[in-house]
Amino acid sequence: MPPDTKRPRPAGGTSRRETGERDGTSRVAEPADAPGALIFGPYYRLQPGRYSFELSYDLDANPHELQSGWDVHIGQPLAQGILDPNDHVVRATVDVPEAMAGTEAQMRVWYHGGGRLTVREVAIERLQ
DSSP, X not given: OOOSSOOOEETTSSOBXXXXXXXXXXEEEOXXXXXXXXXXXXXXXXXXXXXXXXXXXXXXXXXXXXXXXXXXXXXXXXEEEEOOTTOSEEEEEEEEOGGGTTOEEEEEEEEOSSSEEEEEEEEEEEOO
């Protein structure tokens, strides 16, 4: 279970992946890499409550290239979106109901082959 205080987890650490490479404490995918999950995890088993998921990233991509995305997955996708080259942080607030208590939670980043995508860290914080 994540702590009640926010503790960022470097994406290059133990996060799992299908594509890209580790670059220090980050994960990086470039056009030469196959499309797929750049990161997924950290597989916390959450108790019921409200949580903040935060992803720090850099995306150097042409808006006309294939778009990369993210989701928060707790047995099923509960929040999702497209990564914007003009932003560097994604935040999602997710309510975990009693029925999902103990289900592994992860934040996933999907690389679709457009531009250079660097994921620096993922943080999960219990809000209430």
